[in-house]
Amino acid sequence: MRENEEVRNARFIAENAQAIHDAPNQKIVKALMSRDTTVTLSEDALDNEMVLNMGPQHPATHGVLRVLLRLDGETVISAECELGYLHRGYEKLAENMTYHEFIPHTDRLDYISPLANNVAYCQAVEKLMHIELPPRAQYIRVICAELARISSHLMAIGALAMDVGALTIFVWALREREKLYDIFDIITGVRFTVSYMRIGGMAQDITDEAIKMTRDFLAGLPEAIGEIGKLLHKNRIFLDRCEGIGIMPASEALDLGWGGPNLRGSGVASDLRRDNPYLVYPELDFNVITRTECDVLARYFVRFDEVKESAKIVRQCLDKLPKGPIFSDDAKKVMPRKGEVYTKMEDLINDFMLVNFGQDTPKGESYSAIESSKGELGFYFVSDGTGSPWRTKIRSPSFVALQGLPRLLEGAMISDIVAIIGSIDPIMGEADK
Amino acid sequence: MDLSDAVQSEGFVTSKLDDIVNWARKNALWPMPLGISCCAIEMMAFAGPRYDVSRFGSEVFRFSPRQSDLLIVAGTVTYKMAKVVRKIYDQMPDPKWVIAMGACTSSGGMYRTYAVVQGINQFLPVDVYIAGCPPRPDSVLKALMMIQDEVAHDKPFKRGTIIDMTDDKPLIQIATPNIITPAHV
Amino acid sequence: MFSFEDLKAASGIEFQPIDINGDAGALFDRAQIADAARLLKEKFGFVQFMDVVGHDRNERKMRFEVTYNLRNPTSFERIFIKVRCDERDSHVPSLAPIWSGANWAEREAFDMLGIVFDGHPDLRRMYLPDEFAYYPLRKDFPLMGIPGSIPLPSTEGADAQFDIKGQNV
Numbered sequence A: 001m002r003e004n005e006e007v008r009n010a011r012f013i014a015e016n017a018q019a020i021h022d023a024p025n026q027k028i029v030k031a032l033m034s035r036d037t038t039v040t041l042s043e044d045a046l047d048n049e050m051v052l053n054m055g056p057q058h059p060a061t062h063g064v065l066r067v068l069l070r071l072d073g074e075t076v077i078s079a080e081c082e083l084g085y086l087h088r089g090y091e092k093l094a095e096n097m098t099y100h101e102f103i104p105h106t107d108r109l110d111y112i113s114p115l116a117n118n119v120a121y122c123q124a125v126e127k128l129m130h131i132e133l134p135p136r137a138q139y140i141r142v143i144c145a146e147l148a149r150i151s152s153h154l155m156a157i158g159a160l161a162m163d164v165g166a167l168t169i170f171v172w173a174l175r176e177r178e179k180l181y182d183i184f185d186i187i188t189g190v191r192f193t194v195s196y197m198r199i200g201g202m203a204q205d206i207t208d209e210a211i212k213m214t215r216d217f218l219a220g221l222p223e224a225i226g227e228i229g230k231l232l233h234k235n236r237i238f239l240d241r242c243e244g245i246g247i248m249p250a251s252e253a254l255d256l257g258w259g260g261p262n263l264r265g266s267g268v269a270s271d272l273r274r275d276n277p278y279l280v281y282p283e284l285d286f287n288v289i290t291r292t293e294c295d296v297l298a299r300y301f302v303r304f305d306e307v308k309e310s311a312k313i314v315r316q317c318l319d320k321l322p323k324g325p326i327f328s329d330d331a332k333k334v335m336p337r338k339g340e341v342y343t344k345m346e347d348l349i350n351d352f353m354l355v356n357f358g359q360d361t362p363k364g365e366s367y368s369a370i371e372s373s374k375g376e377l378g379f380y381f382v383s384d385g386t387g388s389p390w391r392t393k394i395r396s397p398s399f400v401a402l403q404g405l406p407r408l409l410e411g412a413m414i415s416d417i418v419a420i421i422g423s424i425d426p427i428m429g430e431a432d433k
Numbered sequence B: 001m002d003l004s005d006a007v008q009s010e011g012f013v014t015s016k017l018d019d020i021v022n023w024a025r026k027n028a029l030w031p032m033p034l035g036i037s038c039c040a041i042e043m044m045a046f047a048g049p050r051y052d053v054s055r056f057g058s059e060v061f062r063f064s065p066r067q068s069d070l071l072i073v074a075g076t077v078t079y080k081m082a083k084v085v086r087k088i089y090d091q092m093p094d095p096k097w098v099i100a101m102g103a104c105t106s107s108g109g110m111y112r113t114y115a116v117v118q119g120i121n122q123f124l125p126v127d128v129y130i131a132g133c134p135p136r137p138d139s140v141l142k143a144l145m146m147i148q149d150e151v152a153h154d155k156p157f158k159r160g161t162i163i164d165m166t167d168d169k170p171l172i173q174i175a176t177p178n179i180i181t182p183a184h185v
Numbered sequence C: 001m002f003s004f005e006d007l008k009a010a011s012g013i014e015f016q017p018i019d020i021n022g023d024a025g026a027l028f029d030r031a032q033i034a035d036a037a038r039l040l041k042e043k044f045g046f047v048q049f050m051d052v053v054g055h056d057r058n059e060r061k062m063r064f065e066v067t068y069n070l071r072n073p074t075s076f077e078r079i080f081i082k083v084r085c086d087e088r089d090s091h092v093p094s095l096a097p098i099w100s101g102a103n104w105a106e107r108e109a110f111d112m113l114g115i116v117f118d119g120h121p122d123l124r125r126m127y128l129p130d131e132f133a134y135y136p137l138r139k140d141f142p143l144m145g146i147p148g149s150i151p152l153p154s155t156e157g158a159d160a161q162f163d164i165k166g167q168n169v
Helices: A002-020 A024-033 A090-094 A103-107 A114-129 A135-163 A167-188 A208-232 A236-242 A250-256 A260-264 A296-320 A338-343 A345-357 A397-403 A405-409 A414-424 A428-432 B003-008 B012-026 B038-046 B079-091 B102-107 B137-152 C004-011 C033-042 C102-113
Strands: A050-054 A066-072 A075-082 A364-372 A375-383 A391-395 B031-035 B070-074 B097-101 B128-130 C016-020 C023-028 C048-056 C064-071 C078-085 C091-093 C116-118
Touching: A024 A050, A024 A066, A024 A075, A066 A405, A066 A414, A075 A405, A090 A103, A090 A391, A103 A114, A114 A135, A114 A364, A114 A375, A135 A167, A135 A208, A135 A296, A135 A364, A135 A414, A167 A208, A167 B038, A208 A296, A236 A296, A236 A414, A250 A260, A250 C048, A260 A296, A260 A375, A260 A397, A296 A414, A338 A345, A364 C016, A364 C078, A375 A397, A375 C048, A375 C064, A391 C048, A397 A405, A397 A428, A397 C102, A405 A414, B012 B137, B031 B038, B031 B079, B038 B070, B038 B097, B038 B102, B038 B137, B070 B079, B070 B102, B070 B137, B097 B102, B097 B137, B102 B128, B128 B137, C004 C023, C004 C033, C016 C078, C033 C064, C033 C078, C033 C091, C048 C102, C064 C102, C078 C091, C102 C116
Parallel strands: B031 B070, B070 B097, B097 B128, C023 C078, C091 C116
Antiparallel strands: A050 A066, A066 A075, A364 A375, A375 A391, C016 C023, C048 C064, C064 C078
């Protein structure tokens, strides 16, 4: 028995030595060490620097993100991110299925606000196919997108608070999100990963019970958000940990392509809902929250205030919700209702053709984007006329936000790293596609 | 008769001892949440205020594999991530159990592509598979209860305990449900 | 209201107009795209870099096409500039020195399609492991991948107590 064990251990050590000299880590470590840095080493710098791996499995990295840090004591000299641990091959997958079949996959992109992804994708496909939505459908889409934004921002606030140590806030945020999950359950049938939107409309209409639940939730939201504010906004520890770190000036943010709360926290009042409007946003009244301090605390406050703005938008939509159909008229491009498929011949044929072969799309390219909770979420299609796209590109805001991370981490302390990552709010499902 | 004889034989004392040890173990399963993608959100909800998992004894979600005994793999495992998952599994001390949460870990899920491992049982021994995309937190609680049943019927002292104090070898205790014969010791 | 004719008037760079479903797009020659991009950023205000898309046109000549998505944050306009390259000579000038946002997105195009961006500060794979030998988004790469292209982890570690091949022992 003992002999077996020795042989086994020796073989394990031999295999490990192989892995150390293996190719995979060499390129990224070389990139890390040759990266330009603006950090000046202090006078009593240690003789050697340390390369620390904040690996893909880490409680604070918001998913599977690997950050390699070059440290001088506690200060980060430079950092490199490695993505791809959740690369599932979405774009290749999209080329092999019809436009409709891809809708459930879009849920899993930004998996804390799935309804917003559905809205973005269906809107992009409808722009490609020149399908117009009826007004009730547009209002319901706005309601869903804004509820998804509230859900995502609550998670971001909770996660940032948890990362800097306030665990209570995370549990409170989860409690509010459970109420949102109940609303999604009533509207769509699923807690999250809803796949609610369809090309040309949505799966089913919203009921009066759902509207009542939404109104009750919105009535209770200011108090819930107020409780979180009371605990955090005057808290010495939270403010000291978040203020003045992770500064990203506006010009660099634009150069990188940042958007959403990250860009608005740097002083640029850019919001696609107001600048390149889509759906019924021109008819709604809302503010674009901007802060000028460019640091972690500014981005946190932008998200915090945006929750209240989204609640305002949903209330207006619920008041203005018109009656009418939720599906567009175009019979050849839009899935017919199940009741009609079972009774009418023409709808049966349309259903068969749409499910098996997809729509006849015009040839060409198209791009459409929405303002998701993280920035600009856009879909770019190259269509060859058939029912499945020739090329789908997902322009994901988390990917772009993470590109600024190495720049933000230079000069920060180790304990600032988690706060900075939390303030950028990356979701790896979206960043890795 | 010495201690090893006493624990090897079947009797009233050892079966009661088994029961006590199993009861203690099953009500204090500390999960190691390997939250990779969407299932991680449901796992957070499973630990959250509504589907509270701490009433099952899994209060502490240890993010260190060395301090946990239940690995919940929640999310799509890609080939690039598989090495990391295996490393974490190897770092966990015995006895350990694995829950494959969701469709992606059970069989690759809806991603039949070049980058996704079609089921983590290709490189990990899985005890419970949970279906769903993502599974409701109720399902994850049920899986936890199934693992608790498995632990309750385990025989921690019957097989594989070697208490060898005569030389400096460390205490080796192998008591996972996977070992069937002591020959592997 | 920006139009690519203004760019041509300012610099004389030729382009081929392509309509991206309502947004303006232009196909540039490989040698001139860097100059055109610099002018667009400095003179016409397209400072917000959005995206790089590479795709495989699956044609014998000029197989790959790279599209850059740019936005003007003050006039809210969106334009697309394109460049094409052959399969055997898949080199395209990199726009990463102009917009820092192009850095990672070009790495992703390189990872997925094998288009080499000349002048890129750090061109290596973005998503897939460095030793992966193929380019997945090319039309000749199968969806399920090539078996063995990324190996599964070894189950023979120091703590492994079972044999995966077959059943648990």
